[in-house]
Amino acid sequence: MTPSQTKRRLGLLSLVVSVGLVAIKFYAYHLTRSQAVLTDALESIINVFTSGFALYSLHLASLPKDENHPYGHGKVENLSLGFEGGLIFMAGAFILFSAARSFLHPHPVGQPDWGVALLASTAVVNLAVGVLLVRAGKRLKSVALVGDGQHLYIDALTSIVSSGALVLVAATGVVRFDSGAALLLGGFILVNGWRMLRRSVSGLMDETDTAIVTEVIAELQAQRRAPWIDVHNLRVQRYGANLHIDCHMQMPYYFTLEEVHSQLFDIEELIKERFAVDVEMFVHADPCTFAACSLCLMADCPVRVHPFRHEVVWNVHNAVKNERHHLT
Structure with a gap:
């Protein structure tokens, strides 16, 4: 089974589970008339919509590159995460409003034992x-699958808190435990919806993924060869699961075009082997200047004018800057 097929099957599983659990939670609300249970059920309705959209986004993300989408369709997974986060944020706001009204005007809770049993099973x-x-x-x-799974974590937590509220109401007779739990859950759901929206915008705006950039630079440093005099302006963009990487590599100016091409090919291949996803890498070759002599590792350089002083170790701070390195 291909990774794309696995993603779609997991997305379908999430959708089917979400539909079934919504039915169970609304039945639990019918039995208990609990504000906390209603909060849980409303949040689960969002699961159905977001799971459906996530499944569709996984289908789109699996489509190959075409003329209109030269980098593929992977960005739609970030859009799916934003859609999910937006719905969760709105649900949290509505739940807060409803719970506050219920806290001010509490109403009795019925059959809490059945409510606890049903909610515990859904959790x-x-x-x-x-x-x-x-x-x-x-x-x-897959950010869409991770987002969907984290949403189910939230859903499980709301079910656990709702069950706890019902237990407290049954044990103490204090009805406000129910609406108080709904208030807490509403705030929690609101915050998590905002966080998902933030992650979605970060992905769509190509915010730097420091962990991936660090891995790429560390691999280049570990496999470094003498002709790779300097690397700079390194950038990484994520398109769903796939990566697009480009950088500038300074090489001896007297190398033939064939020698430069051979070095660039080796760089691209070692980076592709490092990651378990599709990697598209473009390396721009810059000719060296005499200012680079003091950091150049070419022991047999025929045109050196300055002695070698020491190597500049590439890291996430110096390799991403759009400037050649030099020693002062």
Whole structure:
């Protein structure tokens, strides 16, 4: 089974589970008339919409590059995450409003034992499926699957808190435990919706993924060869699971075009082997200048005018700048 097929099957699993659990939670609300249970059920409705959109985004992301999408369709996974975060944020705002009104005007809660049993069962299912989606999403580099799985984590937590509120109401007779729990859950859901929106915007705006950039630079440093005099202006963009990497590599100016091409090919291949996803890498070759002699590792350089002093170790701070390195 290909990674794309695995993603789509997991997305379908999430959608089917979400539909089934929404039905169970609304039945629990019918039995209890609990504000906390209603909060849980409303949040789960969002699961259905977001799981459906995530499934569609996974289908789009699996499509090959074409004339209109030369970098592929992977960015749609970030859009899916933003859609999910936006719906969760709006649900959290509505839940806060509804819970505040219920806290001011509490009403009795009925059959809490059935409510606890039903919600506890949904929490177990959500937690199991959420763990599965997050682990698979991280392995397959899918932000849509990870986002969907984290949403199920949230859903499981809301079910646990709602169950706890029902237990407290049954044990103490204090109805405001129910609406108080709904207030807490509403705030928690609101914050998590905002965080998902933030991650979505970061991906769509190509915010630097420091971890990936660090890995790329560390691999170049570990495999460094003498002709690779200096690297700068290194950038990494993520398109779904795939990576687009480009940088400038300074090489001896007297190298033939064939020699330069051979070095660039080796750089691209070693980076592609480092990552378990599709990598598109473009390296721009810059001719060296005499200012680079003091950091150049070419022991047999025929045109050196300055003695070698020491190597500049590439890292995330100096390799991403759009300027050649030199020693002062």
